[in-house]
Amino acid sequence: MQERPTQQAYDAVVIGGGPAGSTAATLIAQAGHRVLLVDRERFPRFRLGESLMPATYWTFERLGVLDKMKTSTFVQKHSVQFFTKTGKGAMPFYFSEFDCHESSQTWQVDRSDFDLMLLEHATDSGVEVCQGVNVKDVVLDEGRKREIQLEFEGGARANIEAKVIVDCSGQTGVIGRKLKLKQVDPVLQHASIYTRYRNAWRDTGRDEGATLILHTNSARSWFWYIPLPDNQVSVGVVGPVDYLLKRGDSLEKVYHDELAICPEAARRVEGAERVFEIKAIRDFSYISKQIAGDGWIMAGDAFGFLDPMYSTGVFLALKSAEFAADAVNETLETNDFSAARLGQYGPRYVAG
Structure with missing residues (x-):
């Protein structure tokens, strides 16, 4: 370069x-x-x-x-799994069950x-x-x-x-x-508040690298949970902009309030070390x-x-x-x- x-x-x-x-x-x-x-x-x-x-x-x-x-040291990803607002997990969706080629395994x-x-x-x-x-x-x-x-x-x-x-x-x-x-979609206007943890809960075997989608009790938001290298996980909450960013509260408070109503996400990060500041990004959907x-x-x-x-x-x-x-x-x-x-x-x- x-x-x-x-x-x-x-x-x-x-x-x-x-x-x-x-x-x-x-x-x-x-x-x-x-x-x-x-x-x-x-x-x-x-x-x-x-x-x-x-x-x-x-x-x-x-x-x-x-x-x-x-x-590479990137985490192997074999599946995605969804969790309800009560913390109940659906059966993991294993990509290899629909395609036996090695391309069914990807990465985090x-x-x-x-x-x-x-x-x-x-x-x-x-x-x-x-x-x-x-x-x-x-x-x-x-x-x-x-x-x-x-x-x-x-x-x-x-x-x-x-x-x-x-x-x-x-x-x-x-x-x-x-x-x-640029044409912005007036409906799909989301925001994400996110951070990273070290030593949070990780599943075992081929589930270790799964992407998890965890719904909250509010029905207006959901969390992603993505295992990363160096024993870290990326954990973020997604919801409408007017719901997440217009409360008048700090990002830290909004994030932890949302975590409190997502029992499975809260369980997985309990006792883990947060290694990244809490940040936000607006995810406006748009097309040219x-x-x-x-x-x-x-x-x-x-x-x-x-x-x-x-x-x-x-x-x-x-x-x-x-x-x-x-x-x-x-x-x-x-x-x-x-x-x-x-x-x-x-x-x-x-x-x-």
Whole structure:
């Protein structure tokens, strides 16, 4: 990784170094194109979204990181289990009972390590990666000029040309914000209050790495319980914004009030050491009015974010990045950077 771009122009510039950005950049570079990836943060950095889905296996295989996942310290995940408000657990849903392929086993990841691994793999694949870089503006002229205006640490600036800009900037939504494309769902407006514990209760055997969904007595909220490396667990409560964040109480009080009405979550963390401050994030569901335009395309949370219950975030980031990379590679090969060409994958992605 480096401080500044080495060139003035690239085939593709990717905004954002999360799973979507790293995946898209890697696949475009592996096709033989010149790729620059920029991110405003420096890795490793914290992110939620620790629980993966089995379908991520195929993207890992395509990227060439499957062996790294298999030999990592990430917790193996074989199932998901739901608990009622009284603490009664349903039978675990074992993925292998529906698919006997090894892809039925996935992982619970510490996103700081996972995202860094993908970013380093992008570098190894030939992507130029610059961290600590702010995107000040993107120029999307109808005259086919695409340019990204960057600001580096210390204040220096540079304009970089690109044949295609791939927006993987997450909820920041660089292009969506510029073109006013984001549509927020007025109903699905959730918030999460979360923390981490060490030495909390963990099940045994193949249940040790299960994602648990635990409902509270309020019927308006639920907890996730995700085992992580280093004997830690991620524990967070999800509910409507007006329910969790507009009480006038501190995050600590709201979190513990919710924990008190979730008997199974409370039992599992009793006596455990809290190793992370209690934080909150708003999980507004939204989607962009369009997924691509002339010379640009979106992937991951830059395009849309859905309800967090089913751990789809990283999977959708990876899958949309695959689609986007395929579209970009096709446009670079045909020299057709039109919205119609780049946006071909949109209907398939939205349809699931």
